[in-house]
Amino acid sequence: MKTMKLVFSFVVMASLLMSMSLTSCQPAKPEHTFEIGKDDFLIDGEPYQxxxxxxxxxxxxxxxxxxxxxxxxxxxxxxxxxxxxxxxxxxxxxxxxxxxxxxxxxxxxxxxxxxxxxxxxxxxxxxxxxxxxxxxxxxxxxxxxxxxxxxxxxxxxxxxxxxxxxxxxxxxxxxxxxxxxxxxxxxxxxxxxxxxxxxxxxxxxxxxxxxxxxxxxxxxxxxxxxxxxxxxxxxxxxxxxxxxxxxxxxxxxxxxxxxxxxxxxxxxxxxxxxxxxxxxxxxxxxxxxxxxxxxxxxxxxxxxxxxxxxWGGADRPFKPDCxxxxxxxxxxxxxxxxxxxxxxxxxxxRYLMPGEEALPEPPAPMPSTTFEKVTLTEFAPLFDNLPKPVVGDEPKNMEYYDQARGSMLYKTTLPAGPACTFSVGAANDFAWVYVDGEEVGLMDRRKRNYNVTIPARKKESTIEVFVHAMGRINFGKEVHDRKGLNAPVKFETNGKEIKTGQWEVFNLDYNDQYLADLKFTERKEPNTKPGIWKGTFTVKELGDTYLDVSTWGKGVVWVNGHALGRYWNIGPTQTMYIPAPWLKKGENKILILDIVGPAATTIEGVEKPVLDQLKPENDFSGTRRNQGKLTIDSKKPVHKASFKKGGDAQTVKFGKTVKGRFFCIEALNALDNNRYAAIAEMDILDKNGKAISHEDWTVAYVSSEESSGENGIAENAIDGQTFNFWHSSWSITKPEYPHQLVIDLGSETEVSGFVYVPRMQEDAAGRIKDYQIFVGNDLVKK
Structure with a gap:
């Protein structure tokens, strides 16, 4: 390491008017200097925190x-x-x-x-x-x-x-x-x-x-x-x-x-x-x-x-942000x-700098408002409001078609024949597959299940694949996050590929022109296919409010042309913030895109947000992950050792390369002799000692995780963020050691070691002492 050269004495002269209220008279502007000194930041030569x-x-x-x-x-x-x-x-x-x-x-x-x-x-x-x-x-x-x-x-x-x-x-x-x-x-x-x-x-x-x-x-x-x-x-x-x-x-x-x-x-x-x-x-x-x-x-x-x-992103390997x-x-x-x-x-x-005035009182809060419950009855099915398609021999990802966001509909024909498998390299981020208008399967990036069975067909059938994108991953190598269908895209029967007709690709980016051109019809009952609902609500007095979307499925909301963001009934948020400047006194227009269909098409403006209400039973894909059954009892660990004390990241090399799709860390006890285990982050090293991309990773098994008292889910151990962590269950059940976490790497991989980051908090609860590592292709059975 080179020694830091503290020639950061950036002495700067400037005139800056600071700490003046908008109503005060403006005296002559004082001169200020700023430098990074030997011990302190300095403004006008004085230490500045x-x-x-x-x-x-x-x-x-x-x-x-x-x-x-x-x-x-x-x-x-x-x-x-x-x-x-x-x-x-x-x-x-x-x-x-x-x-x-x-x-x-x-x-x-x-x-x-x-x-x-x-x-x-x-x-x-x-x-x-x-x-x-x-x-x-x-x-x-x-x-x-x-x-x-x-x-x-x-x-x-x-x-x-x-x-x-x-x-x-x-x-x-x-x-x-x-x-x-x-x-x-x-x-x-x-x-x-x-x-x-x-x-x-x-x-x-x-x-x-x-x-x-x-x-x-x-x-x-x-x-x-x-x-x-x-x-x-x-x-x-x-x-x-x-x-x-x-x-x-x-x-x-x-x-x-x-x-x-x-x-x-x-x-x-x-x-x-x-x-x-x-x-x-x-x-x-x-x-x-x-x-x-x-x-x-x-x-x-x-x-x-x-x-x-x-604009919301997604954490890795794929945890879309609220x-x-x-x-x-x-x-x-x-x-x-x-x-x-x-x-x-x-x-x-209590720690103000010398000469610093007392802190001001906060400004008055912005006004708030509510509005009464209304029911939306106008509906525009997306499949009936499609733009002109792009036609080609094979489907591409969203970026290929110059699309930044939203959804895509891919459409082709499949000849008559026996049941076959439709598979893609990746469907980013959720894909619903239809045969002649009937849904036959779902692809979910969270689980990396990118295969759907297409039933036998007595005649040529129309295949439609509706893909909806969440925000692109914002951290790690996985920012190379291309949406839509990613190659290879193929239909196969017994290993033999089936040739399809040409593909029509419809870009649905929900721009202002697309929304303005929608054709709505009256509908009294919720619809399970993707579509946009339209209606109005009345605000008597302007103010901030929260839109209750708890009866809706998954999608996006616009109020008076302003996109509020995404909602999803699985929570934890069940409301959406509407700032007063985006509202009008009297009638306000609202559009709600719902991908999976609402339970009821009602909306209401409420006084307080709901930020902490999980409803996992609403997940259209079932549970968050496909938890398998652990099968390590008869296996021999590839490595067994103890972690050092402290909060430093620790790199472990096996001394040899081992192959396997699954990587299991079994924690045997804790440094504090308590029953809990926690991991802030895990990186797994390839044969060259380099960290493997988390892009294809999922959690295949975890012995327990805390998801009630705090966010201690297993995926936190592989998201690249060291402030959050996986934590074994403590609020409802308190299982004893050993604790296991199994990572599915997506395919058989050569592994030479790993990097372990312990929980960073000072109390050190859950820091692991003794552990053993298993690597193999059959550590978890589905």
């Missing part, structure tokens, strides 16, 4: 930006994070949008007016549970592109985007009198790869874009050294144990201010898993440690907001105070 709040302007209606900034200031923050999502600004190659909801310059100027500095995080990759981590879908039109690498196609597109970012935001740096103090290069790249050259290319692109403030990188503590460069100031991300996180940071930053780039206030929700409230006691304890130590931090999230429209991004943050999804808000405010008020 950055207390930053993460808030995504794209997740908050523009009309509410100022209110949320004022809320963040009242929380105790002196800085705001501005995260940019590349795909939000360049939806078509070379065409940029910086107006309206995408006007980040106005957002930064507004922050300055409210007395907040700005830390800019422009990407090009962001993550943030956002569609494809902020990368634009059209990059995937290149079948062999290597994202987040020095692939010239990716680099050229990234440079073009960052140049635009500089054109818009470089004038707002502190060096030009603006609020931007620092700019982040990439995001958590050490988790993705170890290419310092790539990080250098991205750094240079930001410099070339006109940024002259300090540039920094951020990573989780166990990947800080991957892709490290001594010309980027490093910060560390964590949600627990700040002492250990900063100790790891000191290994590459021997002197200089310490900062946590993402300090997690809670966590995001994925469909079908419990809502995360966050551990407030631990959050406050860790924040106080940083306040006492003079360390800087950014609360992720201070205010989460909503992933409106189709539209609500409440996050258990101090400021709620609708911008309201919470108990965590006031506890954070009280804590920070």
């Amino acid at each position: 950055i207390r930053c709040g993460e808030m995504h302007f794209a997740r908050v209606p523009k009309e509410y930006w100022r209110h949320r900034l004022q809320m963040t200031k009242a929380l105790g923050m002196n800085t705001i994070c501005a995260y940019l999502f590349w795909n939000f600004h360049e939806r078509t190659p070379g065409e940029f949008t910086w107006e309206g909801q995408a006007d980040v310059a106005e957002f930064c100027e507004m922050a300055q007016e409210e007395g907040l500095w700005v830390i800019l995080r422009p990407g090009p990759y962001a993550c943030a549970e956002w569609e494809m981590g902020g990368l634009p879908w059209w990059l995937l039109k290149h079948d062999d592109i290597a994202l987040r690498s020095t692939d010239p196609r990716y680099v050229e597109a990234s440079q073009r985007y960052l140049k635009e970012v500089g054109r818009v935001l470089a004038p707002l740096q502190i060096t030009n009198g603006g609020p931007i103090l620092m700019v982040q290069v990439e995001n958590e790249y050490g988790f993705y790869s170890d290419d310092a050259e790539y990080m250098g290319v991205m750094r240079q692109a930001i410099l070339d874009a006109g940024f002259d403030v300090p540039l920094f990188s951020c990573n989780p503590k166990h990947t800080l050294k991957r892709g490290y460069r001594d010309d980027l100031f490093p910060v560390v991300n964590f949600g627990a144990d700040p002492a250990d996180g900063f100790a790891k940071l000191r290994e590459i930053l021997p002197e200089g201010p310490l900062m946590c780039g993402e300090f997690y206030s809670g966590w995001f929700d994925t469909w079908g898993t419990p809502h995360t409230f966050g551990n407030t006691e631990a959050y406050l304890r860790d924040m106080e440690y940083m306040l006492k130590e003079g360390a800087s931090f950014s609360i992720y999230m201070a205010h989460g907001g909503t992933s409106f429209g189709f 539209s609500s991004y409440d996050y258990g943050a101090p400021i709620s999804e609708a911008g309201l105070t919470t108990p965590k808000f006031f506890e954070t405010q009280e804590l920070i008020s």
